[in-house]
Amino acid sequence: MYCGERYGPDELAHHTEPVHCGRCITCVDKPECFSCRLMYCVCDVHRYRG
Ligand SMILES: [Zn+2]
Ligand SMILES: [Zn+2]
Ligand SMILES: [Zn+2]
Numbered sequence: 001m002y003c004g005e006r007y008g009p010d011e012l013a014h015h016t017e018p019v020h021c022g023r024c025i026t027c028v029d030k031p032e033c034f035s036c037r038l039m040y041c042v043c044d045v046h047r048y049r050g
Contacts, residue, residue, distance in 0.1 A: 002034040021045050 007015050018029040027036035027046035036046040 002031060005033065019045050 003015065005015070014032045016031050019032055020029060021043045022028050024036060024038060024041045024043040024046065026038045027034055027041060027043050030036075030046060032045060034046050035048040035050075036043055037048050041047045
């Protein structure tokens with residue numbers, strides 16, 4: 001559980017399936033919904049957009 005959101009079975013992969021992004025050591029293998037707060041994160045999937 002990374003985002004704290006409730007989710008249905010259709011969103012299961014989005015919240016639980018590890019993404020092997022590999023470019024940022026903080027967010028590698030975290031699910032898609034994880035937001036990386038690292039200031040210099042280079043990951044397209046997890047980079048925090050806020
Ligand atoms: Zn989630
Ligand atoms: Zn990432
Ligand atoms: Zn990152």
